[in-house]
Amino acid sequence: MQTAKMKNSITNYDLCIPDDEMEAEAKAHIEELRLKKFSIGSKHPNPLTQDLHHAVTCLSAELYTKHVHFLMELIQNAEDNEYEDGVEPTLEFALTTEDITGCGAEETLLVFNNEVGFSRKNMESICSVGRSTKKGMRRKGFIGEKGIGFKSVFLVSKLPHIVSNGYKVKFSEEPDKDCGIGYIVPEWISDESFISKIQNVYGSEVIPTTTIVLPLKTDKVKPVTKELSSLHPELLLFLSKLSRLYVHENSIVPNNVTAISIVSQTNYIVSSDKGATSSIIHLSVKEKPDAPEEKCKYYLWRQSFAVTDQAKVSERADVKEWIVSLAFPFGKRLKRGTSSVGVFAFLPTSMVTKFPFVIQADFILASSRESIVFDSKWNQGILECLPVAFYNAFLSFVNLSSMRRVAWAFEFLPLHASPFPELNKVRETIRMKLCDSMIVPCETFNNHITYCKPSSAVRILPSFREILIKLKETGVSLSGISSTKMCLVHSSLDQDKYGPSLDFLGVYHRYEWYGQCATACNLVSQASDEIYIDILYFFSQIPRHVSISSHLLKFTTGNGGEIELCGSFVSMKEKLQIRYCTQPELHVWLQKCNIQFGRPKLIFFLPDAIQVALIRHPKYKEVSSWLLSYAGVKPISAFEYSSQIRDYILQERRLSDVVAFSHFLYHCKLKKFLKEYEISSIILSMPIIDGSGFVRMQRNETLVTASGSNWVKLFGPNNSFIRENYVDLSEIYAARGEFAAEHTPDKMLLDFLTFHARARDLPEISLPNSSLQVASSLMSSEQAFLLLDWIRFHRTRGASMNMPRKFIESIRCGKWMKTKTGVDSPSKCTIPTENGKAILELMKDVLSDMKSSATSFMEKVRVTPWLKTSLGFRCPSCVILDNQDWACLLNIVSVPVIDEAFYGDGIRLYTDELKEIGVAFEPEDVLKIVVNELKILLSSPAVASEHLLMLLHCIKKLKEIKSFILAGLCECLRKEEILRTRHGHKKPEESILFNSKWASISFFVDLPLIDDSYYGIQIYSLRDELKVLGVLSNLEEGAIYVAKGLTRPIEHGILTAEGTLSLLHCLKILMADEEAHPFLNTFIDNMMRSELLMTSCGHRLPKDSILFQSDWSEKLELTDAPFIHDKYYGIDMSSFLDQLKQIGVKVDVEEVCLALSMALPLISETPPIKRIYCFLKEFHWKPISPESANLQVWIPTKESSKEGMWVDSSICVLHDKAHHFVPILYSLETYYEKELLSFFSNALHVIDCPSTSHYMQIWELWESRDTHEILESECCFFWGYILKNWNQEMVDTLKNKLTKVPALSLDGSILLVSKDDVVVPDDVSLKKMFLGFEDSPLSVWLPKSSLFSIVSPSRLSAVYYALGVRKISECVERSVRIMPSLNQPTEVILRKKLIVKGLIVIILAFLACKLHMPTKERHELINTLLSVSIFDSDENIRISYRLLLRAEKCVEKDIVKLVHWDKKFQRLFINGTFAEYQKASAEFVNCFAAEIAHGLLADHRSSIINDLQNLIQMGFLFEFQEHSIQFLLTKENIEVLVEDEEFLMAAFSEGSYTSGIVKQTSAQQQELFSPLTPSVSQRAKRRRLDNLASDGNEGKSKSSFKQAVYKEKLRKQHQLEHSHQSSVSDEKGPYIKLIGGANKRKKELKEH
Secondary structure, three states: OOOOOOOOOHOOOOOOOOOEEEEEEEEHHHHHHHHOOOOOOOOOOOOOOHHHHHHHHHHHHHHHOOHHHHHHHHHHHHHHHHOOOOOOEEEEEEEEEEOOOOOOOOEEEEEOOOOOOOOOHHHHHOOOOOOOOOOOOOOOOOOOOOOHHHHHHHOEEEOOEEEOOOOOOOOOOOOOOOOOOOOOEEOOOOOOOOHHHHHHHHHHOOOOOOOEEEEEEEHHHHHHHHHHHHHOHHHHHOOOOOOEEEOOOOOOOOOOOOEEEEEEEEEEEEEEEOEEEEEEEEEHHHHOOOOEEEEEEEEEEEEEEEOOOHHHHHHOOOOOOOEEEEEEEEOOOOOOEEEEEEOOEEEEEEOOOOOOEEEOOOOOOOOOOOEEEEHHHHHHHHHHHHHHHHHHHHHHHHHHHHHHHHHHHHHOOOOOOOOOHHHHHHHHHHHHHHHHHOOOEEEEOOOOEEEEOOEEEEEEEEHHOOOOOOOOOOOOOOOHHHHHEEEEOOOOOOOHHHHHHHHHOOEEEOOHHHHHHHHHHOOOHHOOOHHHHHHHHHHHHOOOOOOOOOOEEEEEEOOOOOOEEEEOOOHHHHHHHHEEEEOOHHHHHHHHHHHHHOHHHEEEEOHHHHHHHHHHHHOOHHHHHHHHHHHHOOOOOOHHHHHHHHHHHHOOHHHHHHHHHHHHHHHHHOOOOHHHHHHHHHHOOOOOOOOOOOOOOOOOOOEOOOOOHHHHHOOOOOOOOOOOOOOOOOOOHHEEEEEOOEOOOOOHHHHHHHHHOOOOOOOOOOOOOOHHHHOOOOOOOHHHHHHHHHHHHHHHHHHHHOOOOOHHHHHHHOEEEEEOOOEEEEEHHHOOOOOOOHHHHHHHEEEHHHOOHHHHHHHHHOOOOOOEEOEEEEEEHOOEOHHHHHHHHHHHOOOOOOHHHHHHHHHHHHHHHHHHHHOOOHHHHHHHHHHHHHHHHOOOOHHHHHHHHHHHHHHHHHHHOOOOOOOHHHHHOOOOHHHHHHOOOOOOHHHHHHOHHHHHOOOOOOOEEEEEHHHHHHHHHHHHHHHHHOOOOHHHHHHHHHHHHOOOOOOOOOOHHHHHHHHHHHHHHHHHHOOOOHHHHHHHHHHHOOOOOEEEEEOOOOOOOOOOOOOHHOOHHHOOOEEEEEHHHOOOOHHHHEEEEEEEEEEEEHHHHHHHHHHHHHOOHHHHHHHHHHHHHOOOOOOOOOOOOOOOOEEEEOOOOEEEEEEHHHHOOOOOOOOOOOOEEEEEEHHHOOOHHHHHHOOOOOOOOOHHHHHHHHHHHOOOOOEEEEEHHHHHHHHHHHHHOOOHHHHHHEEEEEEOEEEOOOOEEEEEEHHHHHHEEHHHHHHHHHHHOOOOEEEEEEOOOOOOOOHHHHHHHHHHHHOOOOOOOOOEEEEEEEEOOOOOHHHHHHHHHHHHHHHHHHHHHHHHHHHOOHHHHHHHHEEEOOOOOEEEOOEEEEEEEEEEEEEOOEEEEEEEEOOOEEEOOOOOEEEEEOOOHHOOOOOHHHHHHHHHHHHOOOOOOOOHHHHHHHHHHHHHHHHOOHHHHHHHHHHHOOOOHHHHHHHHHHHOOOOOOOOOOOOOOHHHHHHHHOOOOOOOOHHHHHHHHHHHHHHHHHHOOOHHHHHHHHHHHHHHHHHHHHHHOOOOOHHHHHHHHHHHHHHHHHHHHHOO
């Protein structure tokens, strides 16, 4: 493990191998303390030892309530320490699993600090209680005050160690065995390897001056780890010295290093008048070397206040002023998983204030350091200074910032109440001071910056601000805003995120201000038509309780189209009627007509341009609804307008208006603004001008004009029935005319009125119930026949029994008929052939004979028309006998009634006979005849309407007298189709009488409504009588006809809230009926295909609508999706739950979730989408078919809180912490809260992290760069993933898709190049030989160290090789360029020196155990070595190395070798300079070992060759001595087999392992000229080797062993150099080379 080092701090670290003198002095000081203070080794024990132990135990147990405070104490100590000039004060924590102290700890915490180091006073203080060296030093910046800071480490460690300035001591919590005191008794550390262990952990021989080693208690490992991971970064803000803090949390993960540092301090400003300074601190946190660096800027305000006399305390007696600091973070605070600490006393407390700023002051803390002491008068004095400090800091920031940044200051306001009452007082004081200051930036619309007090500021809605901006852009002056005496909050501040801040200051939305602004700036008059509608829409969104006192509405007055403004809504609704049409053509027409009529009934229309802008506005529905609710402004149809004008004319009775209105209706028909039935309905009820020129308001009958009519011939030129409201049309209507610039030709208007007013002539004119004046005198034959034809016309239509009495009497009694004797009345005239008296007598005889006559005679009597009736002679079977009970019926129908006037009263004496011959006088018989006649009569279009009304009046009369025939009559009539409806003639039970309940659905449901245009409005006054007949009047009864009548989907725009409710009510009735109606399914289908329901998104099909449930209000808003609008319907729509579900409305949660998921792509704002996501997550929604679903995810735009875009979920991931995949993927953790990420994973199948394919995509993207460069962090990121997920599938993927690999260029940059152009540097010598030159190939990129990288260089090399990148060793060919001449005399000598038994032992053991080479084969291989001839030469041995990459590229290098094995001739050449063994160096040993290893194992892998080479080098290192060789073989887990022992005995009969080259000289020379390293005595050497062997058995690695060996040799060499510096002469040359080689090898081993 290696901790983080600071670039400018290393030079200030001291080598921690202590100077002997310093260490001796420190050790003597410790012995002195143990002797004098703790009486250890003294004959006179210290009587205070027990008191000291008790004091320390009690203080440590009671001072801290949590185990973590020792970290704070250590940081406090580091802050209070002294540092040399130029040193960047740094504190490092390192957690390792190595048991450095040897006490069996699972993990150990090391604390490094580059201070000046411990002094004697410091050590004495740490060995005491309450004797801190910082007491009374608070004015100088010291923050410690407990005097026991270091003792807190005992909470987590039983045995802390300290190394500093020569001191190497440890303390134990257990009582010392000599003095019985724990905690404070120092004990010297005698372990010589302790320092080297610290160096290994630190990763360097140079370590900081002071190191504290804490072997952790087992139960404290996790708490300490947790606290290290959550160490608060902001603590650096208020520390005056420490500027960097490093935390290495786990030695197993080498790159798990967190760096906290102050990057820079800018904008430093001194406010001398306030005794304050301000600056911006840039703080950074970097969790790992390859992780992104988190940064946050803090606006830091420091202000000094004089300590008041009331606040002085003894603990701070020397402090004369308070320094209060406030830190305001820009953006998200840095906290590393900790809570947002609000109060610092130089170091963080546990207080969470809920304020958006951090408070720092010299507070007096509770002993636990968790919180400040609120009842301390010192702290109370500081708290009184906080509002002033905040106020000054706030003003300073506002005054110095640009307008865009001023709003940031308002994020720092303490909006939320604090859990601490004392801080709430501070909060309220801050609010009061700010409310009384000019701090709110104002919007002036002229680029000037002004400020006002919060009480004078007003917030406006964004929509109104947009309106003002549009008006400003169009040149409208907004200077009138100043006259409202309120200032607009600047747009940079008047945003939703600053809303709570403005509320805190009392800056609110004042809705009444909008009206004042509209009036002051005359917005309505100056705005364009489109902006004017925007203004109306805005006011429609203002809460209803707000009174708007502004002239907002425009309407047209005068013929010139002048526009006026309307005042208050209340007066307008009472006096004016402002209307508009939904069709522009109709609006223009009615506008003109209304002016022509003179704006009757104060009806005004919106200006034409305003109407067009209103209809085209996207918020038309909302604006129109608001205009209707608040101002009574509503759309009007041509029919509604016509009705109002008709009512006006009825009231005014002006002849000109009547004529104009007729022209108006005529042109409305031509323009198709009115339908036929609407025109007829209006004309039938409108006043008309009669032939005399009078306006007639009422009429029962409309007559054609007098000219050319028949009625004039009978009545004369004067209408004699005018009193009966028989009104004739005036000739005025026949004239041409002009209305609203539209021309009417001659007679066209008269024809129009004649048709639609149903004007009639004789004989169709109804019979009046008054005397006919012309009947009082002799009529001409033409008049008589006209009269008789008139009467016959009505008799043939069933009116014979309902002739008007006065009319008939005047005709019967009037003397108008010409007779033989003169002029007489018809009643006194007779037909000459009729003799009633004789017939009566004959009648009596016939009746007498009938009693005993035969049946045949009876039949003949029944069918013979001999009986005198009211209709002449009729058959008895169709005649009835009159009765008072059905007299009213006989006034309706013309049925033959026995003429009792003819027969006399005696006829009733023969009732039995009459019954026998078929005369009807029983009710059921009478009703049968009457109903048959009624059926015929009512089917006649000419008179049916009048007869039905008469029938209903008859029923009414029968009800009143409670006639016994009523039930029978109704029963008979119910079975007959006697009512005329829109569907033709229907039975009563199949007919519906129109009322308000049917009005809402009659526009789109084809109902069998009784034709009121046929019967007249009188039909509605007989409602009860119709119900008696079975006519339907309410929805419950007629629901089935609603279902039957809805034959197609409902057109858009004609459905009202009442209509929808009526349809649902009908459906509810039908669904409750157990009998399935045949058209119920069709009814439901048409409802489903209609935009039936009003939702928050407008009218929608049921399948696109959702029922909103009340318990969703906290999760969703109505506008988030097409939820049904309950307020629009005025009821809780859940009362129709089953019906809504039946027609496809989404009711169940599962359906709602599915609908919301389908509606999501239609939404383009972030807030509703997030709410829907949360809703779907709560109810665990998942797509039904994930494979086929096109799953998309909303990606918000960072610059906007609302905008964004939809992307496919396949290009999203939950996490991309390194942010490398930004070009191809969207990391959802960037846009959404952590709680939502699981939803994206489970429901939308967003993967957690990028997959292999994504890594390949990003690699391809990097490959496509123009520069071909790639960053080292990108390489580590990509290859770290590859190594982590290495398998055969990964190999195949990379081989197919990876064409380029990273390579290190000469300038240190990393380039992506083809795999054929690079090599893997598996051989260091070849790497140094070829790489690094311009014409040489590139080496693949490898991390410099695996300590800070997750990428292992060795593993990455293997990956490159697996992908087809060749190793450099495989690409090199060697050949001898210059072969030296033979020098025979030295061969035998060199063989004895080099080819020794120890060498052969190593090779045999390696071949047998590592390569498992067969015995015969390895013996033959050894024989080749034993048979080699060795020669030395003064000439250089030049070897040519050729590096072959591609056919067109080859690089050659010539080098001089010290050793060369010519295997062809079995010759080993040794350079003459090194032929003498005593001049051998590390370079020679390395070259010899390499040549032997390559010569023997040329066909094996380079790694195998390197392993053998290393073993041979180690053999040389120990001079091939037997016990050393045995140790090496044991460490390598190899051994010499039995068959090899025999081979060795044969080859080396003398049994010597060594080379025999050690000269028999003095011990000094023997050490000086040894092959690799100076020798020591055999006993010391063996002891040192045994120590190393024992260490190795304890589990030390080979590399540690090698380092230890080299360190020992270096130490001996160092001693030898100093002891013989004066005596060594020119012989020292080889020795210097030896040292150089050893140092070089040491460096190589360290790198390895």
